[in-house]
Amino acid sequence: MVSFDTLLTFVGAATLLAWVPGPDNLFVLTQSAFFGRAVGMYVTLGLCAGLIVHTIAVSLGVAAIFQTSQTAFDALKIIGAVYLLYLAYKAFTSEPDEPESRRERAKPAWQMFVRGVVMNVTNPKVAIFFLAFLPQFTTPERGSVVLQMLTLGGVFIVCAFASFALISVLSGSLSRWLQRSSQSRLWLNRAAGMVFVGLAVKIATSHR
Template identity: 65%
Template sequence: MLTIDVIMTFIGVATLLAWVPGPDNLFVLTQSALYGPKEGVLVTLGLCLGLVVHSIAVSLGVAVIFQQSQFAFDALKYAGAAYLVYLAYKSLRAGPENPDTAGASRRPAAAMVLRGVVMNLTNPKVAIFFLAFLPQFTDAARGSIAVQMLMLGGLFILCAFASFTTISLMAGVLSRWLRASPRGQIVLNRVAGLVFVGLAVKLVTANR
């Protein structure tokens, strides 16, 4: 099993990685700023559910497929890029919401969670990152490697959820201001659209 020193070291590194600017936390930031902190937390929940799948895949060895198969890697990354382009299209065409009806037009909880799940699962780099990162903290002398990686995956998910939730709440301050500023909403929608395009390009050009 994992020792206390390994757990503490892993938590420190995982938290640091969660705060380093990347596709997931930028996605949470833009969604929280556009729709509110609650929606940002729901997206975070979806991202973390995706990490659960990645953790299990790594523990069972399924993630090796994306490391060894160029076809599988490309198929998944192009699907993810297409989804990001779709979100970019919606953001670039979105107009400002009426402050009086903003509450009624909030996105359904399930839709926001699903958005996070799809964003995470269609990025093969996450699976390969887990495949390279988690084993560094395992030791066959401490028991089953698969169990250790599942535990490490769970710790990583907790660190990511705490970090991304904090980002959601911080961005929520901006969201409240935007609901009273039609011009601000338009600007942020355009910025979000460009961010999504940038993430799509980064994903398409990613190598294993």
């Protein structure tokens, strides 16, 4: 089992890292501001579900493939970049609908959940990060390393959920102001599209 002191240090590091600007928290921020805090929470749950996949993969050693195989790494990051560009296209081409109709389109929770999952799972940098980060807090003398890494991954997910949920609440409060007029909604569409393009470029140009 992970020692209490190590766990406290890990919680501090995980919380800090969750707030460092990156694809996941920026994704939560834009979706919350665009559709409201409830949608931001759906995206947050999706992202955390993706983190579960990465935690299990790293703990079982599967993520090592992405560290040793350039082809696997490139394939996954291309999938992620293409998906983000698709979201950017949808944002750039969407019309500034009335707030009521926009909320209707944003209602399906499963769609926003899936967006979060895809966003996280198709980012190979998360798997590489977990592969490099989690083992630093394990001690073979304290038992199964796999169990320790699963525990640490679970703690990281809790920290990420708390941080992303707070981001969702804070940015979601902007949605009321941004949706008062068609002009503000149009600019929000464009801003969201630019963020998606930026994230796509970031993932596409990432290196192992």
